[in-house]
Amino acid sequence: MYIVIAGAGRVGLVLAKKLKEDKHQVCLIDKNSKLCDTLAKELKKILIISGDATYPDILKEAKIGKADVLVSATSCDEDNIIICNLAKDLFGIRRAVAIVNDPKHLPLYKYMEVDNPVDSTSIIARIVEEEASFTDVMTLLSIKKGRLSIVRVDIPQDSPVVNKSLQEISLPPNSVLVSILRGVDIIVPSGTTRIFPGDEVIAATLIDVEKDLIKALIGKI
Amino acid sequence: MKYIVIVGCGKIGKELAVQLSKTENVVMVDKDLEALNSLGDDFNGKKIWGDALDMNTLNAAGIKEANSVFLITGNDNLNLVVGKVVKRKYEIKEVSLLVNDDVKRQTFQEEGLTIVNRTNLMVGVLKRSIT
Numbered sequence: 001m002y003i004v005i006a007g008a009g010r011v012g013l014v015l016a017k018k019l020k021e022d023k024h025q026v027c028l029i030d031k032n033s034k035l036c037d038t039l040a041k042e043l044k045k046i047l048i049i050s051g052d053a054t055y056p057d058i059l060k061e062a063k064i065g066k067a068d069v070l071v072s073a074t075s076c077d078e079d080n081i082i083i084c085n086l087a088k089d090l091f092g093i094r095r096a097v098a099i100v101n102d103p104k105h106l107p108l109y110k111y112m113e114v115d116n117p118v119d120s121t122s123i124i125a126r127i128v129e130e131e132a133s134f135t136d137v138m139t140l141l142s143i144k145k146g147r148l149s150i151v152r153v154d155i156p157q158d159s160p161v162v163n164k165s166l167q168e169i170s171l172p173p174n175s176v177l178v179s180i181l182r183g184v185d186i187i188v189p190s191g192t193t194r195i196f197p198g199d200e201v202i203a204a205t206l207i208d209v210e211k212d213l214i215k216a217l218i219g220k221i
Numbered sequence: 222m223k224y225i226v227i228v229g230c231g232k233i234g235k236e237l238a239v240q241l242s243k244t245e246n247v248v249m250v251d252k253d254l255e256a257l258n259s260l261g262d263d264f265n266g267k268k269i270w271g272d273a274l275d276m277n278t279l280n281a282a283g284i285k286e287a288n289s290v291f292l293i294t295g296n297d298n299l300n301l302v303v304g305k306v307v308k309r310k311y312e313i314k315e316v317s318l319l320v321n322d323d324v325k326r327q328t329f330q331e332e333g334l335t336i337v338n339r340t341n342l343m344v345g346v347l348k349r350s351i352t
Contacts, residue, residue, distance in 0.1 A: 078303075
């Protein structure tokens, strides 16, 4: 695939290198001409363009019309929005992905019809929250505009499911246990798998029965 | 009295705010506190200190009630994004913005947006002076 990345900051640069390793064609655009000179020497196989990607001329120079994907990863949210809009309206790009630097700016991406905004700050905050394990229940992922969630539930001593096998446990409809994490082991459960205190259960659930699922697993909410 | 929101307290913004605030209800939004303070006593309106890309700032400026919105920061892309969003979300009748790049001006032109290009404007004025 041919991928154009606007913004050679941390995200843009790491992504460009990764995509190049995976044998994609990559073009990286950045406003900072000094940085571009350095990068051009260092990354011989990546096309580096020095210029402001919010100008159509620069996008044209990057042959955006031939790109399969555009990733806008500059540190300026208004620039990311404009770059995605230009790529779509002027060059008919099929897929445009943009980094959201400040979560407060996310609504603007939606109003400006940027299809795939990636709210990096919120994602990192969620990972930190997950790593720090502040709570027994953690939403790991929500899909289809939040209708389906993947949750992680820590099983406490007094849970109603402790020492029971899965076939003895009744879970709400539209929810399913995906995996049990026990120490370093990752178990894909079957009907005879038993749940023990301290297990971390990964479950997929529709949002309307999420509370029932959590209640079934830990006994309270 | 009309309710007018101006984003961008630069040279043009300041002059516009001072003049309009004599007869209209004016709110000035800028992320730079010093710029807001420099408006002085001639400005008879409200000041909001904040990031115009944050909906909370726009709401604090009472954007919903605005008859006109002016986006005249030095940042073309910000003016365009905020201009289009307030037009779409709040259906403000008159939204005027500064965009100094002509290709962008043409690309993002839509009904109800007055996009002003400083260079075009100056050239127009100067050309008229020779007829």
